[in-house]
Amino acid sequence: MQATSMYFKARAREKLRDERLQQALARLQTNFVDARARAIAELPDFEGFREAAAQIRERALADLDLYLEEFEKNATARGAEVHWAATHQEAARIVCEIARRHGVRKAVKSKSMVSEECDLNAALEAAGVEVVETDLGEYILQLAHEPPSHIVAPVVHKNKDEIATLFEHQHRRPRQSEIEALCREAREVLRPHFLTADMGISGANFLCAETGSTLIVTNEGNGRMVTTLPRVHVAITGIEKVVPTLEDLATLLRLLPRSATGQSITNYVTLSTGVKGEGDLDGPEHFHIVLVDAGRTALLGTALQPMLRCIRCGACMNHCPVYQSVGGHAYGWVYPGPMGSVLTPAYVGLENALDLPHAATLCNQCGVVCPVKIPLPELMRKLREKQMERGLRPWPERAALRAWAWLAQRPRAYAWATRLGARLLKRMAGEEGLLHRLPFGGGWTDGRDFPAPAGKTFRELYRSRGGS
Amino acid sequence: MCYDHTTFFCPFCFPSAVRVGLFVTCLVDLLRPRIGFAALKLLEAAGCQVIVPATQTCCGQPGYNSGERPGAQGLALKLVEEFADCDYVVVPSGSCAGMIRAHYPELLQEFPARREAVERLCAKTYELADFLVRVAKLEAVPGRFAGTVTYHDACAGLRELGVKRQPRELLAKVPGLSLVELPGAEQCCGFGGTFAVKFGEISTRIVDRKCQAIEATGADAVVLGDLGCMLNIEGRLRRRGDRRTRVLHVAEVLAGVDGEL
Numbered sequence: 237m238q239a240t241s242m243y244f245k246a247r248a249r250e251k252l253r254d255e256r257l258q259q260a261l262a263r264l265q266t267n268f269v270d271a272r273a274r275a276i277a278e279l280p281d282f283e284g285f286r287e288a289a290a291q292i293r294e295r296a297l298a299d300l301d302l303y304l305e306e307f308e309k310n311a312t313a314r315g316a317e318v319h320w321a322a323t324h325q326e327a328a329r330i331v332c333e334i335a336r337r338h339g340v341r342k343a344v345k346s347k348s349m350v351s352e353e354c355d356l357n358a359a360l361e362a363a364g365v366e367v368v369e370t371d372l373g374e375y376i377l378q379l380a381h382e383p384p385s386h387i388v389a390p391v392v393h394k395n396k397d398e399i400a401t402l403f404e405h406q407h408r409r410p411r412q413s414e415i416e417a418l419c420r421e422a423r424e425v426l427r428p429h430f431l432t433a434d435m436g437i438s439g440a441n442f443l444c445a446e447t448g449s450t451l452i453v454t455n456e457g458n459g460r461m462v463t464t465l466p467r468v469h470v471a472i473t474g475i476e477k478v479v480p481t482l483e484d485l486a487t488l489l490r491l492l493p494r495s496a497t498g499q500s501i502t503n504y505v506t507l508s509t510g511v512k513g514e515g516d517l518d519g520p521e522h523f524h525i526v527l528v529d530a531g532r533t534a535l536l537g538t539a540l541q542p543m544l545r546c547i548r549c550g551a552c553m554n555h556c557p558v559y560q561s562v563g564g565h566a567y568g569w570v571y572p573g574p575m576g577s578v579l580t581p582a583y584v585g586l587e588n589a590l591d592l593p594h595a596a597t598l599c600n601q602c603g604v605v606c607p608v609k610i611p612l613p614e615l616m617r618k619l620r621e622k623q624m625e626r627g628l629r630p631w632p633e634r635a636a637l638r639a640w641a642w643l644a645q646r647p648r649a650y651a652w653a654t655r656l657g658a659r660l661l662k663r664m665a666g667e668e669g670l671l672h673r674l675p676f677g678g679g680w681t682d683g684r685d686f687p688a689p690a691g692k693t694f695r696e697l698y699r700s701r702g703g704s
Numbered sequence: 705m706c707y708d709h710t711t712f713f714c715p716f717c718f719p720s721a722v723r724v725g726l727f728v729t730c731l732v733d734l735l736r737p738r739i740g741f742a743a744l745k746l747l748e749a750a751g752c753q754v755i756v757p758a759t760q761t762c763c764g765q766p767g768y769n770s771g772e773r774p775g776a777q778g779l780a781l782k783l784v785e786e787f788a789d790c791d792y793v794v795v796p797s798g799s800c801a802g803m804i805r806a807h808y809p810e811l812l813q814e815f816p817a818r819r820e821a822v823e824r825l826c827a828k829t830y831e832l833a834d835f836l837v838r839v840a841k842l843e844a845v846p847g848r849f850a851g852t853v854t855y856h857d858a859c860a861g862l863r864e865l866g867v868k869r870q871p872r873e874l875l876a877k878v879p880g881l882s883l884v885e886l887p888g889a890e891q892c893c894g895f896g897g898t899f900a901v902k903f904g905e906i907s908t909r910i911v912d913r914k915c916q917a918i919e920a921t922g923a924d925a926v927v928l929g930d931l932g933c934m935l936n937i938e939g940r941l942r943r944r945g946d947r948r949t950r951v952l953h954v955a956e957v958l959a960g961v962d963g964e965l
């Protein structure tokens with residue numbers, strides 16, 4: 237997916253004015269936030285699980301190479317073929333090559349964020365393969381030619397009416413207005429695709445080193461059809477998704493759905509281990525696992541390593557006041573919200589996502605809800621430091637911050653300047669005590685007044701009252 | 705030590721008063737000095753000997769949060785020096801106290817020679833309401849307030865320092881005051897320091913939700929412990945045309961100095 241994160245500000249402005257989106261975001265907030273709160277209250281010792289999950293992920297990352305080798309060995313022993321892709325382009329190329337080798341004409345997909353990163357659909361279509369998204373949300377977006385706006389609820393920005401209109405035009409059937417009828421219609425359209433596809437493409441929420449399995453959690457059941465019906469199954473995922481044991485998976489599964497949708501478990505948890513065995517009734521004849529690096533190993537051993545723990549639950553964005561205001565499309569790449577504010581600059585380049593690490597109030601709601609304890613605000617601060625070091629921020633901002641630090645390290649000059657400032661601002665505010673416009677603070681005063689200073693600084697008054 | 709006074713405060717247990725350094729913060733110094741005086745009054749009411757180091761300025765938070773690390777380090781080192789000989793450091797701001805306690809160790813890790821001094825500072829630095837309740841165990845407050853207030857939990861105090869029940873306990877001691885809980889009290893007001901200027905429109909949207917919630921409580925005042933967030937909320941309330949709801953620092957209410965200056 238082409239990153240358009242440079243336009244965050246302009247996109248955000250557009251999204252703030254989109255009434256329908258605003259309503260959808262309000263709904264998302266109440267649904268997911270409340271559901272998560274209830275679901276974690278149900279779990280005795282949630283904090284204990286959270287700590288355990290963070291440790292499991294950290295342990296896997298500390299010996300990532302070893303666990304990946306173990307995964308490859310065990311997956312291969314069960315008839316799967318493991319491929320390694322260093323870049324997004326290479327990953328897409330590998331999948332196209334697999335399709336060519338097996339003479340694939342049609343592929344059905346169940347959502348994988350990594351395939352979004354790799355622009356896989358476009359690559360497959362260019363190679364002559366028809367691609368059908370089968371998660372309801374992703375299917376709708378495919379019809380509408382839009383990217384997802386949320387990693388768990390990709391189509392949250394659309395309402396029922398928009399979807400009804402889209403279906404009416406694309407399916408050329410009578411308009412349905414009820415959600416159930418729309419779902420039924422999608423199911424009727426998708427069913428034949430499952431039966432005629434030669435290849436099923438899935439992602440993986442986790443990889444289990446001990447057994448060489450890939451795991452996906454879904455609510456719609458299409459994931460199981462994608463992984464079992466077609467004769468070829470391709471799982472495409474990031475290398476960081478590996479965990480050591482099935483036991484570890486059990487711990488993470490207690491947290492993932494609870495943090496994402498507030499469910500204690502999803503409708504389907506599918507472990508895919510190897511190819512169809514002798515006498516098995518279903519399962520793929522060929523199982524390919526594409527492990528994508530694309531910037532991940534570059535984060536190992538750096539301050540950003542904790543980001544690789546991410547289990548893509550989306551809790552951080554559900555709770556983020558900025559995401560709640562502008563939605564996912566404003567972020568301009570695959571991952572929105574706080575996780576995206578760290579991942580996007582890390583994967584597509586700091587200079588291509590200048591605003592994202594700054595698009596946070598650092599309220600730390602994201603850090604508090606993250607089930608694997610990723611200190612998201614700290615990571616954003618790290619990225620801000622890197623931008624500053626590389627001189628990527630606009631010079632007036634850099635100059636203002638340096639000037640402030642310079643001044644505040646010289647108490648006498650500082651006292652004099654603040655005295656002057658307090659008087660000046662008070663004078664400007666007049667009787668009312670409010671500034672309607674601030675020099676250099678248009679961003680503030682476009683939507684807010686600025687309460688005027690008292691006119692004298694604390695240090696002045698303190699001294700005049702006989703303090704030192 | 706006597707039964708109830710497990711800290712070094714009981715004047716009966718420890719005759720010489722404790723030296724508390726007051727870090728006024730740059731925003732209070734420049735914009736609302738009476739918050740500083742309110743804090744002073746409260747600390748004195750708690751029996752402390754208050755020291756206000758004359759060279760203090762800013763804790764370095766704007767630079768730190770914007771990625772201007774060297775400047776922030778300079779200011780942090782300066783603050784470590786200034787408050788070295790106080791028994792406690794008290795700050796009428798959750799985010800500045802949080803800056804010191806939660807972030808100085810990371811910010812100053814390149815200065816191993818100062819490590820001990822930094823650790824000492826972190827251990828003795830408190831947000832005002834937290835200090836008054838947990839350390840000074842303040843019994844009675846000087847202020848009084850006729851009316852209803854609601855309380856907003858500003859993010860840093862809440863999530864970096866665990867300040868939640870402390871201000872509420874103190875407000876409950878103010879004669880005449882009744883507290884109504886604010887729905888969504890823990891949600892960010894959209895200030896975020898430079899965020900409010902860089903992303904003014906998003907920030908305004910976020911604070912709008914806060915203002916709606918405040919207005920819906922019908923309270924006479926919204927009380928909080930961070931001047932930055934106060935400016936944001938007050939600025940938006942006024943722009944929305946609300947001239948009635950007052951925006952007060954918890955120290956102003958507790959000390960009863962909300963009218964002066």
Ligand code: SF4
Pocket residue numbers: 495545546547548549550551552553575602605606607608609610
């Ligand atoms: S960063 Fe944490 S909260 Fe956000 S998606 Fe990843 S695991 Fe979930």
